[in-house]
Every structure is written in C-alpha cells, then in structure tokens.
Amino acid sequence: MMLTDLHKHLLNDFQRDFPLSPTPYQDIAERLGVTEAEVIGALSELQGRKFISRIGAVIPPNQIGASMLAAMAVPETELTTVAQFINRFPEINHNYEREHRLNLWFVAVAQNTEQLQTVIAEIERHTGLAVLQLPLLDDFFIDLGFKLDWRHV
Amino acid sequence: MFEDLDWQLLGLVAKGLPLCPRPYAQIGLNLAMTESEVIARLSLLQQHGLIKRLGVIVKHRQLGYHANAMIVWDIPDGQVKKLGIAISGFPFVTLCYQRPRRPQWPYNLYGMIHGKDRATVLAQLAGLESDCGLDSFDKQILFSRRCFKQQGAVYPAKIPQEAAHG
Numbered sequence: 001m002m003l004t005d006l007h008k009h010l011l012n013d014f015q016r017d018f019p020l021s022p023t024p025y026q027d028i029a030e031r032l033g034v035t036e037a038e039v040i041g042a043l044s045e046l047q048g049r050k051f052i053s054r055i056g057a058v059i060p061p062n063q064i065g066a067s068m069l070a071a072m073a074v075p076e077t078e079l080t081t082v083a084q085f086i087n088r089f090p091e092i093n094h095n096y097e098r099e100h101r102l103n104l105w106f107v108a109v110a111q112n113t114e115q116l117q118t119v120i121a122e123i124e125r126h127t128g129l130a131v132l133q134l135p136l137l138d139d140f141f142i143d144l145g146f147k148l149d150w151r152h153v
Numbered sequence: 154m155f156e157d158l159d160w161q162l163l164g165l166v167a168k169g170l171p172l173c174p175r176p177y178a179q180i181g182l183n184l185a186m187t188e189s190e191v192i193a194r195l196s197l198l199q200q201h202g203l204i205k206r207l208g209v210i211v212k213h214r215q216l217g218y219h220a221n222a223m224i225v226w227d228i229p230d231g232q233v234k235k236l237g238i239a240i241s242g243f244p245f246v247t248l249c250y251q252r253p254r255r256p257q258w259p260y261n262l263y264g265m266i267h268g269k270d271r272a273t274v275l276a277q278l279a280g281l282e283s284d285c286g287l288d289s290f291d292k293q294i295l296f297s298r299r300c301f302k303q304q305g306a307v308y309p310a311k312i313p314q315e316a317a318h319g
Contacts, residue, residue, distance in 0.1 A: 018208040020199075044172050052209050056170060056210060063163075069252065084301070086302075087301055095300075096298070098298060099298055105223070106301075106302075132258065133255075137251040137252055138233070139249075140238050140240070141249040145206060146267065
C-alpha cells in the first residue's frame with residue numbers, strides 16, 4: 001500500500017492530543033481539509049495493514065494491575081517451543097527474542113501481584129528454566145509519540 | 154477520587170476507540186455513561202497523568218523501523234534519575250525505565266531505541282552516550298530478533314483494590 005499524504009498526516013500528527021470532542025474524526029478532517037468519512041476510511045486502512053495498532057490511550061505502567069518485565073536464558077533449540085508456551089497466557093502482552101544469553105524477554109500484566117507470580121511460577125515449573133524478574137522502579141519517559149521519518153517507508 | 158467506572162473506562166480506551174463518528178458515545182454505551190460524561194472523565198484522567206497519551210499508536214516494525222535495541226546501563230544509583238530524564242529527551246528513545254539490579258545482572262537503567270536499521274540505532278546510541286556522559290558506564294545492547302507476541306495493552310477486567318485507591 002502506498003501511503004498517501006492523508007495517511008502520513010494521520011500517522012504523525014495525531015499520536016497525542018487526540019481531540020476529546022464528540023466528533024474527533026470530524027475535527028481531524030477539518031484540520032486536514034478532508035471529510036470525516038475519508039479520515040475514518042484511511043485510519044481503517046492503516047489498521048488493516050497493521051501500521052497502527054489502535055487509536056487509544058497509553059497508560060503508565062502499574063496504574064492498572066501489576067506488570068513485570070521478565071527475561072529467560074533459553075537453549076536455542078527450545079526457544080520457539082518455550083516462546084509459544086509463554087504466549088498462551090493471556091497475561092503476556094509482549095514477547096521478544098533478543099540477541100543475548102538472556103534471549104527471551106516478555107512483559108506480563110495481571111490483576112495483582114499474586115496472579116502475576118502464579119503465571120511466572122507456572123512458566124518456571126513447565127520449562128524448568130529460571131525467570132529473571134525485573135519490575136519497574138521508576139519511569140522517566142514522557143510519551144509524546146514517535147516522529148516518523150518517511151524517507152524509507 | 155477515581156471510581157471503578159473510571160478504571161473500566163480507562164481499560165476500554167486503552168484497547169482502542171471505535172472508528173465511528175461518535176466514538177466516545179459508543180464507548181459510553183458499554184458503561185452506561187453519556188458521551189459528555191465519557192469526555193469529562195477522560196479529560197480528568199488525562200490531567201491526573203493516568204493517560205500518558207491519547208492518539209494514534211503506530212507499529213514501528215510495519216513502518217520500516219526494523220531495528221529495536223534495548224540498552225541496559227549500570228549507573229550509580231544517585232545519578233539514575235538525572236540520566237534517565239536526559240535519555241528520555243532524545244526523540245528516538247521510546248522508553249526509559251529504572252529497574253532493580255539482580256545477581257549477575259548489575260544493570261539498573263533501561264532505554265529503548267527504535268530505528269530504521271542497526272547502524273542508525275548504534276549511531277544514535279553513540280550520540281546519546283556522548284551527550285549524556287554515559288560512555289564510562291558498563292552497558293549491554295540487546296537488539297530484538299523475532300517478535301513472538303505483541304498485543305495492544307490488554308488490561309485485566311477486574312480492577313485491583315490498590316489501583317482503585319491509587
């Protein structure tokens with residue numbers, strides 16, 4: 001899909017301060033000189049192509065429930081199997097392979113600490129591998145969105 | 154000052170606004186709230202920092218940002234906050250957290266850089282380290298390889314007491 005100017009504006013200009021008005025897509029349309037239907041259509045295309053995950057709120061970690069970054073050192077031959085096992089838990093929302101001895105990194109979010117620890121204990125029990133728990137102590141990041149550079153898109 | 158309903162609202166808005174002409178009215182239907190109540194509560198939640206950002210959430214990888222590095226530093230505890238704030242100010246940095254040290258894992262400051270490719274990310278990191286005076290600290294760079302799962306924030310349906318009082 002070729003990105004149009006409308007797509008690019010929608011991707012870059014509305015990552016924050018999304019209008020809190022009854023008709024936010026109409027407000028955006030007026031700013032960009034297009035119709036509301038075009039804005040909704042273009043956003044829907046971007047979502048369909050997975051260029052955006054959603055139009056929504058980013059919530060500071062640990063405001064709702066408990067979250068944990070965790071890392072494991074998994075033997076290379078077992079990595080896919082272990083990753084797939086971990087993915088089955090609905091509490092896991094990120095799970096990445098990284099280039100390191102600690103090669104599997106995931107984030108778990110649960111209702112509370114007990115539920116979080118149950119998930120981690122189950123992963124350790126099933127895999128026989130240790131899970132390094134790295135909870136958040138302080139968040140320095142002020143999220144202003146991410147300025148996209150179109151030169152290579 | 155926030156009630157269960159606010160946490161439910163926050164959970165729904167974290168999942169995403171519907172793509173329809175009156176999205177806040179639509180969200181309100183699920184919670185028996187009017188459109189104007191939804192807007193007023195969201196605005197209050199935003200003022201109190203419970204919404205960091207409301208808007209379009211992009212997927213870096215799909216948009217050509219294929220290199221993602223998590224950098225971990227071992228920083229003297231007294232300097233973590235100052236350096237964390239400094240690192241956060243760089244436009245290519247997409248997260249910056251302090252986390253506890255662990256046995257054989259002395260790192261306490263975590264930063265994330267999303268870039269088009271590995272060389273760009275490493276150049277950005279070098280610039281950041283020299284600007285912030287981080288060169289002398291022990292660090293590791295962990296580039297991501299496969300993404301096994303990445304889902305939008307899925308928040309637990311039931312709201313924990315401690316959060317409700319937070």
